[in-house]
Amino acid sequence: MLESSTDxxxxxxxxxxxxxxxxxxTASAVYLAIVGGSVLVATATTFLVPDPGMIxxxxxxLTAPVSLFLxxxxxxxVPDGELLFWPVYLGLIAVSALxxxxxxxxxxxxxxxxxxxxxxxx
Numbered sequence: 745m746l747e748s749s750t751d752x753x754x755x756x757x758x759x760x761x762x763x764x765x766x767x768x769x770t771a772s773a774v775y776l777a778i779v780g781g782s783v784l785v786a787t788a789t790t791f792l793v794p795d796p797g798m799i800x801x802x803x804x805x806l807t808a809p810v811s812l813f814l815x816x817x818x819x820x821x822v823p824d825g826e827l828l829f830w831p832v833y834l835g836l837i838a839v840s841a842l843x844x845x846x847x848x849x850x851x852x853x854x855x856x857x858x859x860x861x862x863x864x865x866x
Contacts, residue, residue, distance in 0.1 A: 762846070764849065764853075765846050765849035765850055765853060766842055766845050766846040766849055767845065767849075769849045769852050769853070770852065771845075771848045771849060771851070771852040772845040772846070772848050772849040772852070775841070775844065775845050775848050776841060776845050778806060779803060779806050779807060779837070779841045780841075782802045782803045782806055783803050783834070783837065785799070785802075786799045786800050786802060786803060800833075803837045804837065806841075807837055807840035807841050807844060810839075810840040810843050810844055811836055811837055811840035814836045814839065814840055815833070815836055818832065818836060
């Protein structure tokens with residue numbers, strides 16, 4: 745029988761725990777704000793500047809290595825130069841940002857939990 749995945753505290757991973765790890769902590773919120781800001785700047789640059797250049801590289805680099813893995817995995821399936829590519833690309837950036845913000849949230853949770861242990865034992 746499969747066991748349910750658990751958080752570091754031993755509580756089962758549910759939607760509330762996932763939300764706390766992925767979005768509702770300082771590290772994840774700052775990271776998601778930076779990635780969201782880069783997407784907004786890239787979108788504005790694309791619409792306002794005649795030749796935006798490689799502005800869309802920044803959201804991918806901010807969500808690397810997950811985004812680079814996903815683009816490499818999904819890229820050959822989506823035809824180049826098609827309008828279909830942009831929603832897929834933005835979806836991959838969003839999924840990558842969520843995966844990495846969850847990892848940052850777990851790291852933040854672990855560091856704060858360790859700090860509380862050290863403070864309590866002192």
